Amino acid sequence: MTTYDSIYALAWKRTVAILIGVLMALVINRLFWPYLARKELRKRVSITVHHIAQFYSKVQALMVQGHFDAPDKEHVQQLSRAVQVRTMHTWLLHAKTRLMRVAATL
Numbered sequence: 001m002t003t004y005d006s007i008y009a010l011a012w013k014r015t016v017a018i019l020i021g022v023l024m025a026l027v028i029n030r031l032f033w034p035y036l037a038r039k040e041l042r043k044r045v046s047i048t049v050h051h052i053a054q055f056y057s058k059v060q061a062l063m064v065q066g067h068f069d070a071p072d073k074e075h076v077q078q079l080s081r082a083v084q085v086r087t088m089h090t091w092l093l094h095a096k097t098r099l100m101r102v103a104a105t106l
Helices: 007-031 033-065 073-105
Strands: none
Touching: 007 033, 033 073
16 A cells, blocks of 8 residues: 655645755855856956947948948948857857866866
């Protein structure tokens, strides 16, 4: 004959397990996340500003050379795609680096 826990005992066990999980997540976020998030935010802002500077310099070069008299939709789209590709490439490199760091700590 099998014995089953009452529904109240099962609910109590699950409640305690969930509360422990939530508390552990809060503790980890309070201790480790702010430092990592601040560091990551600083890197991302730096990369974004760098990409904006590159985009601006390309637009200015086209205007100085006379190839970009008025905002032509095709030129803007080409430059936008180039920035998006470069941003995605940079993001993938950073993701790969973070994964390698995490794997090294395991």
